[in-house]
Structure formats: structure tokens, C-alpha cells
Amino acid sequence: MGYALNFNLIWRHFDKLWGGLLLSLELAVISIAIGVVIGLVLAVWYVSAGRVVRAVIAAYVEFIRNVPLILLVYLVFYGLPTVVDLAYSAPTSFVLTLSVYSGAYLVEVFRSGLEAVPRGQLDAGKAIGLTPWQRLLHVRLPTMLRITLPALSNTFISLFKDTSIASVISVPELTFGAQWINFNTFRIVEVYLVTTAMYLVTGYIMLFGLRLVERRFRAAR
Amino acid sequence: MSEAPNAGPVLLDVRDVSKAFGTVEVLRSVSLQVKRGEVVTVIGPSGSGKTTLLRCVNFLESYDSGSIRIDGNEVGYREAGTRQRRRERDLAAMRAETGMVFQSFNLFPHLTAAGNIMLGLTKVRGKKEAEARSIAEHWLGRVGLAHKADSLPAELSGGQQQRVGIARAVAMEPKILLLDEITSALDPELVGEVLAVVRSLAEDGMTMLMVTHEMAFARDASSRIVFMADGGVSAVGPPKEILAAETTNERLRTFLARFRASHF
Numbered sequence: 001m002g003y004a005l006n007f008n009l010i011w012r013h014f015d016k017l018w019g020g021l022l023l024s025l026e027l028a029v030i031s032i033a034i035g036v037v038i039g040l041v042l043a044v045w046y047v048s049a050g051r052v053v054r055a056v057i058a059a060y061v062e063f064i065r066n067v068p069l070i071l072l073v074y075l076v077f078y079g080l081p082t083v084v085d086l087a088y089s090a091p092t093s094f095v096l097t098l099s100v101y102s103g104a105y106l107v108e109v110f111r112s113g114l115e116a117v118p119r120g121q122l123d124a125g126k127a128i129g130l131t132p133w134q135r136l137l138h139v140r141l142p143t144m145l146r147i148t149l150p151a152l153s154n155t156f157i158s159l160f161k162d163t164s165i166a167s168v169i170s171v172p173e174l175t176f177g178a179q180w181i182n183f184n185t186f187r188i189v190e191v192y193l194v195t196t197a198m199y200l201v202t203g204y205i206m207l208f209g210l211r212l213v214e215r216r217f218r219a220a221r
Numbered sequence: 222m223s224e225a226p227n228a229g230p231v232l233l234d235v236r237d238v239s240k241a242f243g244t245v246e247v248l249r250s251v252s253l254q255v256k257r258g259e260v261v262t263v264i265g266p267s268g269s270g271k272t273t274l275l276r277c278v279n280f281l282e283s284y285d286s287g288s289i290r291i292d293g294n295e296v297g298y299r300e301a302g303t304r305q306r307r308r309e310r311d312l313a314a315m316r317a318e319t320g321m322v323f324q325s326f327n328l329f330p331h332l333t334a335a336g337n338i339m340l341g342l343t344k345v346r347g348k349k350e351a352e353a354r355s356i357a358e359h360w361l362g363r364v365g366l367a368h369k370a371d372s373l374p375a376e377l378s379g380g381q382q383q384r385v386g387i388a389r390a391v392a393m394e395p396k397i398l399l400l401d402e403i404t405s406a407l408d409p410e411l412v413g414e415v416l417a418v419v420r421s422l423a424e425d426g427m428t429m430l431m432v433t434h435e436m437a438f439a440r441d442a443s444s445r446i447v448f449m450a451d452g453g454v455s456a457v458g459p460p461k462e463i464l465a466a467e468t469t470n471e472r473l474r475t476f477l478a479r480f481r482a483s484h485f
Contacts, residue, residue, distance in 0.1 A: 118327075120323060120327035121329060121330075123281055123321075124321075124323065124327035124328070124329065124389075126313070126316055127279055127281065127316055127319070127320070127390070128316070128317065128340065128341035128345060128390070129313045129314060129315075129316045129317025129318075129345040130313060130340075131310055131313045132309050134344050134345075138329075138340060138344065139329055142331040143329075143330060146330070146331065
């Protein structure tokens with residue numbers, strides 16, 4: 001065994017990793033933002049809708065949850081443009097995919113949160129004369145948020161890690177940058193150690209930030 | 222309609238209201254009137270329909286037949302007899318005219334004591350933030366919690382939470398206040414502070430319909446007591462008459478005897 005760790009080549013190409021990390025974050029933030037909108041709208045719709053709408057939303061959630069993300073990425077990037085007349089870049093394609101993907105997970109998180117809001121609070125909102133919309137905005141959503149924050153944090157971090165799958169369609173995010181360095185330097189151990197550390201540190205920073213938010217909200221319970 | 226000689230105008234008029242949950246009839250043709258300024262207490266064994274009746278008055282529950290009017294306006298349906306539910310906006314507007322205090326307080330956990338009171342004032346009554354705040358502070362003072370305006374519900378005791386609940390309801394200046402077993406979830410030593418607030422509101426002439434198991438309080442504070450059994454009104458009258466041990470109403474006598482046995 002004569003493998004000597006040598007990080008010099010990694011540092012020389014570190015811009016690939018750093019730039020990749022920034023792109024990973026960008027992909028995650030945009031996708032999660034769109035996913036949150038999808039999730040919120042569908043969850044609110046779900047809890048107040050009839051059987052047909054519920055079935056459709058449930059089908060979307062089930063479909064996404066039972067298909068591997070990597071397959072969805074292939075389908076949207078290679079499959080969709082051949083069927084319909086669309087042209088998009090790989091990053092756009094991935095954001096589209098991850099948004100729809102995260103939307104499905106977030107519907108579930110938000111739906112269970114909405115259903116966990118105690119009925120008494122909704123009654124109290126009705127009793128003071130709030131309209132359904134006002135009850136949603138001022139009573140149900142704030143309480144739902146407080147209930148779902150821990151689950152939300154986990155989902156966000158998990159979605160951030162999922163951005164690594166964008167590497168399969170050559171989006172130059174962090175994992176793709178790592179692969180590039182590996183192919184060009186053959187320092188496989190070093191590059192993946194450094195990359196792992198970068199995911200880890202970023203994940204921890206996110207978790208720390210989200211826990212701070214959670215604590216603020218928990219204090220206000 | 223009851224016609225006591227010194228009767229004020231009828232404010233709440235419940236007529237022949239029936240309701241079933243599936244095959245279980247929870248309300249059987251219930252009628253009762255509450256006049257302006259009256260305090261009417263509903264007592265009865267659990268499962269007799271007291272809470273359901275109260276929840277029908279502000280249409281937290283719908284009912285199958287009959288009519289409920291407040292100040293002459295049909296509550297949940299467009300017209301008596303038709304079963305056409307009012308639009309949600311109209312229901313909200315009607316509910317703003319009745320205040321309700323709940324057994325489990327039901328404060329909004331993300332809002333402070335003052336915030337709980339201000340929500341309805343700003344969103345429903347359209348008051349400015351500053352005005353709503355001063356109204357909230359006024360009512361918090363009335364219930365003895367001026368110093369807790371910026372406390373969250375989780376930081377308050379049960380008795381304090383319930384007093385905020387009362388303040389939240391009365392700050393809206395409702396025509397009638399509905400009190401649904403408001404001391405049942407409280408530790409015994411906290412009951413007194415809540416009842417004291419209710420008593421002072423009664424002295425101010427607030428019209429109230431309440432469900433309670435506090436018989437002593439019912440006797441002292443009520444204009445009339447309604448005894449419900451099996452979803453129907455079994456007896457109505459002044460407290461002395463209803464709570465008399467020698468009542469001829471068999472069910473009422475059983476209820477009171479059981480009640481006394483379990484409370485002493």
C-alpha cells in the first residue's frame with residue numbers, strides 16, 4: 001500500500017469545488033422555494049377539497065415518492081424535450097425536476113401540519129368572526145409552521161444533498177466538480193474527502209440556522 | 222315565549238332546534254329565550270346536549286331543523302325553514318356578534334395575550350393597531366392581567382389563560398357571551414378568579430348563556446337555569462326553583478342528587 005495523501009492538486013482546482021458548492025446552494029434554494037409554494041398551495045387545497053382533488057394530489061405525491069430522483073432527472077432532461085417542443089439548459093431542467101420533487105415531499109409535511117392544528121384554535125378563530133381566509137392566514141398557518149419546523153428542516157437538508165444528482169446531467173455543481181477533479185488528477189480519496197467535508201459543513205450550517213429558527217418559534221409556543 | 226313581567230326584549234330566540242349526529246339525536250326540539258341583560262345557565266348530565274346547543278348558537282355546529290335568532294336575525298341559515306346555509310362571509314359577520322369562551326381556552330399560541338385580543342379587533346372590526354392595543358389593554362386590566370399583555374399563552378397559568386379568553390371574547394363587544402364549561406379544565410384553586418370575572422361582567426349587564434357544573438355559581442349568578450336531559454329542555458326556571466331539593470321533576474332530582482353526592 002503506497003498511497004500517500006496529497007491534497008495539493010485538490011487545492012489547485014479548488015475553484016471547481018467552491019463554484020460547485022455555490023451552484024449547489026443556488027439549485028437547492030430555488031428548487032426549495034418553488035417546492036414550498038407548490039407544497040403549501042396543494043396542502044391547503046388538499047385539506048379543504050373534495051375527494052377528486054384529494055385523489056389527484058395524493059397520486060402526485062405517491063408518484064414522486066416512489067420514483068428515484070435520478071430517473072426523474074433523466075426523464076425531464078432527456079425524455080421531455082423529445083416529446084414536447086421544449087428547450088432548456090441542464091440547470092433549468094434540474095431545478096424544474098427538484099422543484100416538483102420537493103413539492104411532493106413538502107405537501108406531505110405541510111398537510112400533516114395543517115391537520116395537526118387543534119380544532120379548538122380554529123373554533124376560536126371562527127368565534128371571533130374571522131373569515132375562512134383570515135383563519136388560514138392568522139391561525140392555521142402560523143400554528144402549522146410551528147408544528148412542522150423540525151420536519152421541514154430535515155426535508156430542506158435532504159433536498160440540498162439531492163442536488164448532487166444534477167451531476168448526472170453535467171450540471172457543474174459540487175459533486176460534478178469533484179468528479180471533474182478526480183478524472184483530471186486521479187486523487188480520488190482526497191477529492192471525495194474534501195467534497196464530503198464541504199457537504200457536511202454546509203449541512204451543519206443549515207441545520208444550525210434552522211434550529212435557531214425552531215428555537216425562536218418553540219419559545220413562542 | 223316566556224313573558225316575565227320585567228322582561229327585556231328577547232335577544233336570543235332558540236326555537237324547536239333539533240340535531241342528530243347520525244342516528245344519535247343530540248338536540249330534540251330545544252326552545253329557549255334569553256333576554257337582553259339576562260344570564261341563563263344550562264345544566265344537565267354530560268351528553269345531554271348542552272355544549273352542542275351552545276355551539277349551534279354561533280353556528281360552530283349546524284342544526285337539522287328549527288331556528289336560532291339573535292336580535293331577530295336568523296343565525297346559520299338564510300331564512301328559517303330553508304336549509305340554505307349562509308355564505309361563509311356572512312357567517313363570520315354573524316359570529317362576530319357572539320362571543321365564545323371555551324373549556325380548553327383555545328388561545329392562539331403564537332400570539333401574546335394582547336395579540337389574542339387584538340386579532341379580532343383589527344381583522345374583523347377593522348380597528349387600527351394602536352386603538353386595538355388600547356382596547357386590549359383595557360380588557361386585560363378588567364380581568365386583572367394588565368401586567369401580562371406581552372406574555373404568550375404558554376407563559377400563563379390556566380386561570381390566566383381563561384381570563385385572556387374572556388377578554389378576547391368581550392373586547393369584540395358581542396351582543397351575547399357564550400361560556401362553555403369555562404372552569405372545567407382548571408385546577409380547583411383557579412376556578413374562583415375566573416368566576417369572579419364572569420360575575421363582574423354579569424353585573425355590567427352582559428347577556429350570557431353559559432354551560433357550567435359550578436352549581437353554587439349558577440345559583441348565585443343566573444337569572445334563570447335551564448335543565449337539559451337527553452337532548453331536550455326538561456325544566457326552566459329561576460335558580461331557587463330549579464335547584465330546590467324537593468323538585469318534582471324526577472330527572473332533575475336524580476341529577477342534583479348525583480351531583481351533590483359526587484361533590485361532597
